Amino acid sequence: MADYCISVSDLRMNYGNFVAVDGVSFNVDYGRVFGFLGPNGAGKTTTIKVLTTLLHPTSGSVSIFGKDVVKHAKEVKKRIGVVLQEPSFEGNVTVEKALDLYGMMWGVPGEKRRDRARELVDRFDLQEFKGKKNDELSIGQRRRVQVAREFMHDTDLLFLDEPTVGLDPAARRMLLDYVKKHVHGGLTVFFTTHIMEEVEYLCDEIAIINKGRMMAIDTPAGLKQRYGGIKALEIKLKGTAQSVMDIVRPVAGGSAIEIPAEDTVRISSQNAQELLVKLIEALARNSVQIESVSVNPPTFEEVFLTVVSGKD
Ligand SMILES: Nc1ncnc2c1ncn2[C@@H]1O[C@H](COP(=O)(O)OP(=O)(O)OP(=O)(O)O)[C@@H](O)[C@H]1O
Ligand SMILES: [Mg+2]
Missing domain, CATH: 3.40.50.300 (P-loop containing nucleotide triphosphate hydrolases)
Known part of the structure; x- marks a missing residue:
């Protein structure tokens, strides 16, 4: 063979x-x-x-x-x-x-x-x-x-x-x-x-x-690892997302911020882990209570779009 x-x-x-x-x-x-x-x-x-x-x-x-x-x-x-x-x-x-x-x-x-x-x-x-x-x-x-x-x-x-x-x-x-x-x-x-x-x-x-x-x-996992630099960071709050935007915005820098639910902030970033630490610190300094935090891997569609756009 x-x-x-x-x-x-x-x-x-x-x-x-x-x-x-x-x-x-x-x-x-x-x-x-x-x-x-x-x-x-x-x-x-x-x-x-x-x-x-x-x-x-x-x-x-x-x-x-x-x-x-x-x-x-x-x-x-x-x-x-x-x-x-x-x-x-x-x-x-x-x-x-x-x-x-x-x-x-x-x-x-x-x-x-x-x-x-x-x-x-x-x-x-x-x-x-x-x-x-x-x-x-x-x-x-x-x-x-x-x-x-x-x-x-x-x-x-x-x-x-x-x-x-x-x-x-x-x-x-x-x-x-x-x-x-x-x-x-x-x-x-x-x-x-x-x-x-x-x-x-x-x-x-x-x-x-x-x-x-x-x-x-x-492999699918390999591609995700290689091209999946962008991760979605989600923070669910005890209060409303709108009330913490003044704290989140300066920390997030230029990263895209969304409010997918009234109590949730989502930020898409190349440096999600680093950003997560900074955000938790900033929120804690301002006595904002956090319900939960998650960092989500990119979807395969995001990987595909990154690969065909030629940006690494
Ligand atoms: N018989 C043909 N004569 C000239 N050009 C052709 C011919 N067949 C395909 N092409 C061209 O070759 C390129 C590749 O076509 P192909 O059909 O292999 O694409 P594909 O990746 O299968 O696309 P799709 O996702 O739309 O099926 C295209 O730019 C198409 O216009
Ligand atoms: Mg075809």
Whole structure:
């Protein structure tokens, strides 16, 4: 077995003169969920298309299971599954038929196909509309079928390009949990999304790209530690927040101050710990009574925005 499930080295992809992917390198371990994030137009889908042999890279190298994707495209293709961002389905066949056809296309034997389809109809809650044609489905229902279909065949590596777009909260959670279950069984997943809660829920490692360039790559916790300089400091008072503003303002300096509740002051700062000590001292000097204090870590959304803005 090769060292990495995916190994990408200095990948470049141009569309004519336009550079969509500009020298990206990363490795993905087996049995992990690799989150590939970035703003619209960052180059995520383009990268996925190269990794899944749909596009030829302009330069650089990509290996999947240790096999070069250009030289061994067929072999690689056999072992991977792809759910692309754009819808791809046959409009005039029923959901049930579509699942069966897809299994057939991948050479899944009859009995196994029927078992799989039954499980997927159940798991992805397709029962109610399994007899309908794809064209007659809602957007979220279509997406569910499109993702479910990819589980008709066995894969070692699954690419999911924004699989949860259009899914309701229950369907989204079901999908994430279904993916997790397969990852525990050894599947490797390459995942893109714009929903940061999904990133924290699912991903073991995260790469953030912007304008075709790699901006950061780490575990979710690692990224938070590295880029999460700003923390929210909250002080709950026995009295009103308004009455202590004259004490808080000079200590907070230029930091943003909010009053999220009548009795609470929130300050966002790079030096939350230091500020906390100074504030408690100042409040105590003025005999202000404090109910509770908390310093909250940044959200992953804040981390993402910091990384793509290029400010460290
Ligand atoms: N076929 C194409 N021809 C020319 N330019 C393209 C083509 N496909 C994509 N691009 C450009 O390449 C860049 C990267 O596109 P890509 O689809 O990879 O972005 P993305 O990160 O997947 O964005 P999104 O979050 O919106 O899905 C964009 O600027 C896009 O306009
Ligand atoms: Mg995309």
